[in-house]
Amino acid sequence: MSDRSRILRGSARAVTGLLVVAVAATAAVLLGNTVLPGVTSEPQPLVVDTTHDANRTLVCAGAFGVLGADPDRPGATIPIGAPEVVVSGTASSAVSVTRPEGGEGLPAALTAPMAEPLAAAQLQSVQTENLRGVVGSACAEPVNEQWLLGGASSLGVSTTLSLANPGTVPATVVVSVFDENGPVDDLQMASVLVPAGSEQTVSVNGYAPDRARLAVRVVSTGAPVTASLGVGHSLGIDPFAISSVTRQTAPDTQLVIPAIANESDHEHGPSDSGEGDEFPVLLRALAPGDAGGQVRAHAIDAAGTRTDLGIIDLVPGAVGELSIAVWPQGAHALVIDSDVPVIASALGSATKRSHHDNEWFVPAPAIAADTPTAAPVVSGGQLVLANTGEAPAKVEVTAASGKGKPRTLTVAPGSAETVPAPADAVVTSSEPVHAGVRFLQGGDLAGYPVLAPDPRDGELTVFTR
Numbered sequence: 001m002s003d004r005s006r007i008l009r010g011s012a013r014a015v016t017g018l019l020v021v022a023v024a025a026t027a028a029v030l031l032g033n034t035v036l037p038g039v040t041s042e043p044q045p046l047v048v049d050t051t052h053d054a055n056r057t058l059v060c061a062g063a064f065g066v067l068g069a070d071p072d073r074p075g076a077t078i079p080i081g082a083p084e085v086v087v088s089g090t091a092s093s094a095v096s097v098t099r100p101e102g103g104e105g106l107p108a109a110l111t112a113p114m115a116e117p118l119a120a121a122q123l124q125s126v127q128t129e130n131l132r133g134v135v136g137s138a139c140a141e142p143v144n145e146q147w148l149l150g151g152a153s154s155l156g157v158s159t160t161l162s163l164a165n166p167g168t169v170p171a172t173v174v175v176s177v178f179d180e181n182g183p184v185d186d187l188q189m190a191s192v193l194v195p196a197g198s199e200q201t202v203s204v205n206g207y208a209p210d211r212a213r214l215a216v217r218v219v220s221t222g223a224p225v226t227a228s229l230g231v232g233h234s235l236g237i238d239p240f241a242i243s244s245v246t247r248q249t250a251p252d253t254q255l256v257i258p259a260i261a262n263e264s265d266h267e268h269g270p271s272d273s274g275e276g277d278e279f280p281v282l283l284r285a286l287a288p289g290d291a292g293g294q295v296r297a298h299a300i301d302a303a304g305t306r307t308d309l310g311i312i313d314l315v316p317g318a319v320g321e322l323s324i325a326v327w328p329q330g331a332h333a334l335v336i337d338s339d340v341p342v343i344a345s346a347l348g349s350a351t352k353r354s355h356h357d358n359e360w361f362v363p364a365p366a367i368a369a370d371t372p373t374a375a376p377v378v379s380g381g382q383l384v385l386a387n388t389g390e391a392p393a394k395v396e397v398t399a400a401s402g403k404g405k406p407r408t409l410t411v412a413p414g415s416a417e418t419v420p421a422p423a424d425a426v427v428t429s430s431e432p433v434h435a436g437v438r439f440l441q442g443g444d445l446a447g448y449p450v451l452a453p454d455p456r457d458g459e460l461t462v463f464t465r
Contacts, residue, residue: 231360253338285343
């Protein structure tokens with residue numbers, strides 16, 4: 001091939017290469033500015049049931065602890081006696097939880113498959129030189145964050161916090177206290193180590209002395225825990241009352257407190273609004289967020305009568321209080337509506353002759369519709385059902401053991417009523433209802449909520465592509 005031919009052929013190849021590059025570049029520009037049809041698929045939610053072969057554990061607090069019962073250790077909390085524990089459902093295992101002071105009436109951890117209804121509660125009568133009364137509480141599932149509202153650390157009142165860890169690893173618990181003025185100084189927050197399989201009790205009076213109102217936030221890491229308050233009240237050297245406080249898992253804008261009672265065989269005394277109860281019901285609430293709000297409270301009875309009780313204007317982080325001069329005759333539940341999420345509790349009282357007692361009643365979570373829910377009823381207790389919805393709730397009450405005949409009833413919208421029930425009651429309702437149990441005999445009063453499992457527990461939502 002001549003030199004001229006080679007030059008011409010090389011030039012042709014170069015020109016062809018340049019044309020290919022130019023065409024490719026032009027195509028890239030055009031494609032980059034052109035919206036091409038695409039195939040998109042929205043993620044599809046798939047709800048997975050994680051309860052298969054899963055268990056849930058409930059912890060009963062054990063014997064009531066008396067602060068200062070040992071004169072040589074005034075700061076120690078000494079358990080007194082042993083409670084009666086009632087179980088609805090069948091526990092696959094039951095083990096004791098240890099505590100430093102030992103003694104009888106140890107806390108108990110009950111375990112059962114998550115798919116099986118299980119609940120438990122305890123009741124204890126206490127009689128010492130300085131304290132008397134009856135306390136009741138629901139056995140609760142360990143969680144990593146919870147709230148308690150009730151009690152005080154003023155003259156004559158002692159409040160203790162019990163923390164139980166039924167797990168296999170230690171839990172580190174941070175305790176934050178709130179009072180009538182706001183959060184207690186961070187320097188006074190407590191960090192408590194709760195070893196695996198044990199319960200620790202601390203004095204709230206020691207962290208926040210001379211407070212008229214108390215609320216406690218409990219946050220644990222390492223392992224979930226259960227928390228409860230014990231409150232002892234004496235007048236001078238005379239016993240006055242004891243009570244317990246069951247935990248709340250989260251603030252909400254509507255709360256229902258079933259089973260409240262306030263009775264006295266003494267004559268009513270004067271109040272700011274005229275004639276009133278000897279010991280008025282006290283409603284307390286806390287808005288733990290950054291914003292304050294208004295809490296509106298009303299009572300409901302079996303006939304569906306609504307009685308407005310009053311309003312609390314809440315400052316964020318401070319425990320507010322409403323004194324209810326007269327508790328409505330026949331009312332069985334207190335309903336709270338709030339502008340912001342709150343926690344709340346209500347103090348009811350019982351007086352007969354020289355005996356007096358009180359109890360901090362707390363909100364009960366809703367029992368989901370068409371979901372059999374265990375509702376243990378202690379000996380002498382009354383089951384109370386509250387329906388705050390707009391439709392009648394058709395309720396069936398059976399025994400977990402299968403004994404006896406089922407009882408059916410209808411709870412009208414906006415009403416609350418007492419319901420005969422066996423000790424191992426199981427409640428199934430066509431509409432969401434709230435349930436609690438109260439014990440009222442003479443000058444003794446106790447109560448606790450039915451802690452229905454969260455219907456979202458055991459469900460995991462997975463988004464597929």
